[in-house]
Amino acid sequence: MKFIDIFSGLGGFHVGLKNNGHECVFSCEINEDLRDLYEINHGIRPHDDIRTVSESDVPAHDILCAGFPCQPFSLAGKKKGAKCPESGRLIDHVVRIADYHKPQFVLLENVPNVLTIENGTFWDYVRNSFERIGYRIDYRVISPVDLGIPQNRKRVFILGTRSDINAESFKWPSASDEGIVRVSLEEVLDNTLDHKKLESKKSDILALWQELLNGLNIATLCSVSIVAPEFGATYPENFSKLSLRELKHYKGAYGQSLEHCHTWAELLALMPSYVQKGKQIPQWMLKSIRFSRNLYQANENFCDQWAKKLSKINNSWQILEWRGAHVKHVIKDHIVQFRASGIRILKADIAPSLIAMTPTQIPIIPSESRYVSKHEAAKLQYLHTLKKLPEKNNAAFKALGNAVNAKIIELIGKNLIPVSL
The missing domain is CATH 3.40.50.150 (Vaccinia Virus protein VP39)
Incomplete structure (x- = not known):
């Protein structure tokens, strides 16, 4: 036809x-x-x-x-x-x-x-x-x-x-x-093809999160996020109707005291980024927030020492979205995506969806400290027989x-x- x-x-x-x-x-x-x-x-x-x-x-x-x-x-x-x-x-x-x-x-x-x-x-x-x-x-x-x-x-x-x-x-x-x-994904991946190496900052943050996983020795992780700003936090899940004075008795991100805040601007600056706008925890995060607070309560000293080493500049790097193996929590045995919502850890046998909107979510093979190459991505789309792909990596992944x-x-x-x- x-x-x-x-x-x-x-x-x-x-x-x-x-x-x-x-x-x-x-x-x-x-x-x-x-x-x-x-x-x-x-x-x-x-x-x-x-x-x-x-x-x-x-x-x-x-x-x-x-x-x-x-x-x-x-x-x-x-x-x-x-x-x-x-x-x-x-x-x-x-x-x-x-x-x-x-x-x-x-x-x-x-x-x-x-x-x-x-x-x-x-x-x-x-x-x-x-x-x-x-x-x-x-x-x-x-x-x-x-x-x-x-x-x-x-x-x-x-x-x-x-x-x-x-x-x-x-x-x-x-x-x-x-x-x-x-x-299998193993058949698709080929580290001999031209690919981009993982930046040292991202390698370091993955190593730091692995240090936390090793220290906590969590028995099971199943489709939940570890939200580091909740380590030490006690603020109410919904504080939109509370007064500034009432909130002074609570603690914000990383257990920061709110008692000396004189304005809402000062108080919200000490809160996690995801509650600053609506003055409440988003519904989709509640399970992970509760999990993270319980994790902190059981491992308070270790979590406090670990959090001191965590950079607070990038909000999304302070959240580990675990979508990987339920029992064996080794990041290098998975696939990783740096997303706006957090660092997502995925099972190693299936690649995540290729995304056109942003080049920052190109899948990462942490065991090889590299990104998936455009040629491997073309294999996933069954377009690897094309004579030519876009020259620049960002343009190729967008296409x-x-x-x-x-x-x-x-x-x-x-x-x-x-x-x-």
């Missing part, structure tokens, strides 16, 4: 569908550098802006593919949905082209939040728009790890089937399908974070049965 590739990026749709023998006849990508790479990798020069494309200039096609921009719907983005003036309504241009050409299939990809943003009204808009022009809409939330690829990256894949086609002939791929090959997983597209495309003409 012939397909078009809108918001094409590095060409995840292109690679996946080409692997099934389909032919790309048109693409569109607004980023000039990615247009250059697309031409090098795929032999087609993309149009620059979907908003300036005339429907009649788009060649006839059987499959319309679009990974429409996800930032308005991502947890890491602005979450403005269709109200986002930059890109939220670019889906309208996909509908416009589909309405003109009536391809057999429309294949879309986005973050799962597209289903729920604005209380589901944007998803209703998308579904109704395609149903209005003659398509039946179905979708699945799929992560690469579901199909044997060692990356946690949930995305919603949306299939529009033209109403005159038997939609029941299509089956979504699943882990039980014949031919699904499971790949890979925005890319659709080519293997998932290949498996979906394998089950698209064309109508005989």
